[in-house]
Amino acid sequence: xxxxxxxxxxxxxxxxxxxxxxxxxxxxxxxxxxxxxxxxxxxxxxxxxxxxxxxxxxxxxxxxxxxxxxxxxxxxxxxxxxxxxxxxxxxxxxxxxxxxxxxxxxxxxxxxxxxxxxxxxxxxxxxxxxxxxxxxxxxxxxxxxxxxxxxxxxxxxxxxxxxxxxxxxxxxxxxxxxxxxxxxxxxxxxxxxxxxxxxxxxxxxxxxxxxxxxxxxxxxxxxxxxxxxxxxxxxxxxxxxxxxxxxxxxxxxxxxxxxxxxxxxxxxxxxx
Numbered sequence: 001x002x003x004x005x006x007x008x009x010x011x012x013x014x015x016x017x018x019x020x021x022x023x024x025x026x027x028x029x030x031x032x033x034x035x036x037x038x039x040x041x042x043x044x045x046x047x048x049x050x051x052x053x054x055x056x057x058x059x060x061x062x063x064x065x066x067x068x069x070x071x072x073x074x075x076x077x078x079x080x081x082x083x084x085x086x087x088x089x090x091x092x093x094x095x096x097x098x099x100x101x102x103x104x105x106x107x108x109x110x111x112x113x114x115x116x117x118x119x120x121x122x123x124x125x126x127x128x129x130x131x132x133x134x135x136x137x138x139x140x141x142x143x144x145x146x147x148x149x150x151x152x153x154x155x156x157x158x159x160x161x162x163x164x165x166x167x168x169x170x171x172x173x174x175x176x177x178x179x180x181x182x183x184x185x186x187x188x189x190x191x192x193x194x195x196x197x198x199x200x201x202x203x204x205x206x207x208x209x210x211x212x213x214x215x216x217x218x219x220x221x222x223x224x225x226x227x228x229x230x231x232x233x234x235x236x237x238x239x240x241x242x243x244x245x246x247x248x249x250x251x252x253x254x255x256x257x258x259x260x261x262x263x264x265x266x267x268x269x270x271x272x
């Protein structure tokens with residue numbers, strides 16, 4: 001099967017971001033992709049909570065979701081919307097960071113709300129407190145499709161290997177990691193972590209990414225990656241927006257797990 005990783009430089013206006021996203025999805029499908037994936041916060045990259053409150057909508061009203069459901073139906077593809085920032089009924093007003101898998105019929109086949117929130121201080125000038133604006137999810141998700149069994153995650157989840165092990169043990173063959181990684185942590189850890197998650201699970205890992213400057217206060221690493229179950233980098237999207245294609249042979253999943261069957265070798269232990 002062929003997958004297409006869409007790399008974006010989303011701005012702060014969902015309506016302005018949408019035409020570029022649609023164009024890249026169409027390009028990926030035209031080049032043979034059966035599964036197309038967009039990055040985290042496809043609809044908007046903004047840390048201004050007041051602005052988000054003004055422009056974000058619920059899932060039922062989101063223009064990006066509606067348009068991409070139409071595109072999946074028109075193009076006959078599986079489409080992973082890496083994530084959308086969405087309003088919810090949360091009593092404290094926090095949003096959802098939600099990944100949605102869309103079927104070729106335009107239906108929502110799976111939803112996943114990001115579990116791990118990016119609350120860090122990378123440097124005195126670069127701080128993030130994602131949990132102030134987003135409520136963490138509580139459920140891991142694996143979706144069955146005719147193409148493959150797909151485990152959904154988002155960005156900072158990447159640093160929690162037990163989640164990926166659980167998804168693989170539940171039958172996932174492909175793990176998705178749509179992201180908006182910081183340039184500092186991206187340069188240091190992005191490729192290493194993605195390769196590690198692939199090696200540990202024997203899964204393909206597909207990680208579409210945001211890239212470049214999203215205004216004066218936010219930038220992202222780019223380098224959308226596809227990694228094989230043996231930990232090899234199959235494709236790297238570099239730092240420009242666009243589409244990266246990769247062909248996946250799912251037989252490699254079983255082959256890697258036969259060679260290193262660590263998913264079956266867990267043992268109980270005491271301590272520390």
